Every structure is written in structure tokens, then in C-alpha cells.
Amino acid sequence: MNNVHSCYAGFVNIVHTNTEKLxxxxxxxxxASARAEDNLKDLRHRYGTDERIAAETTAKIEKARNDKLISEYVGKD
Incomplete structure (x- = not known):
């Protein structure tokens, strides 16, 4: 019986140790997850959200198109 008790105590100790490790x-x-979330918030604050970046890029493309059309139109005179 002493061996069974000793074995059980060892098992409980292993489970307790593994629980602490887990x-x-x-x-x-x-x-790490909290730091990653903080880093993501910092990047979004620094560089903007995807929606804002997409809107700025679209605006730049539209401006470039308009500038090209204006220069082509002015160049025809």
C-alpha cells in the first residue's frame, strides 16, 4: 500500500508541476499577445488603418490621372 500511496503522490506532484508550467x-x-496587440495599435496609429491608406492611395491615383488629363488638354492648345 505504501508503494501505491508513493506512486499516487508522485503522480499528483507531476500533475501539479505540469499545471504550474502550463x-x-x-x-x-x-x-506576448498583449504586446502584439499594443504593437498593432501603435502601427495603426503611426501609419493609419487599411481603410485610410486605401483612401489616400485612391486619392493619389485620381490626382495623378487628373493631372495627366489636364497636362494633355493644355498641351493640345
Missing amino acids: SLIKTLLDG
């Missing part, structure tokens, strides 16, 4: 890993992953 908890630590989860904490580290949560921290």
Missing part, C-alpha cells in the same frame, strides 16, 4: 506558459502567451 499556467506559466499561458501567462507568457497572454503577455
Whole structure:
């Protein structure tokens, strides 16, 4: 019976140790996830959202087209 109790105690110790390790890993992953989210927010603040970048790019393309049309029209005179 003593061997069974010792084996059970060892098993409980292993489970407890692994649970602590998993908890630590989860904490580290949560921290990494939070840092990644902060970095993403910083990049969006610094460079803008996808929608804003798309709108600015579209505006630049339209301006370039309009400038080309104006220069072609003025050049015909």
C-alpha cells in the first residue's frame, strides 16, 4: 500500500508541476499577445488603418490621372 500511496503522490506532484508550467506558459502567451496587440495599435496609429491608406492611395491615383488629363488638354492648345 505504501508503494501505491508513493506512486499516487508522485503522480499528483507531476500533475501539479505540469499545471504550474502550463499556467506559466499561458501567462507568457497572454503577455506576448498583449504586446502584439499594443504593437498593432501603435502601427495603426503611426501609419493609419487599411481603410485610410486605401483612401489616400485612391486619392493619389485620381490626382495623378487628373493631372495627366489636364497636362494633355493644355498641351493640345
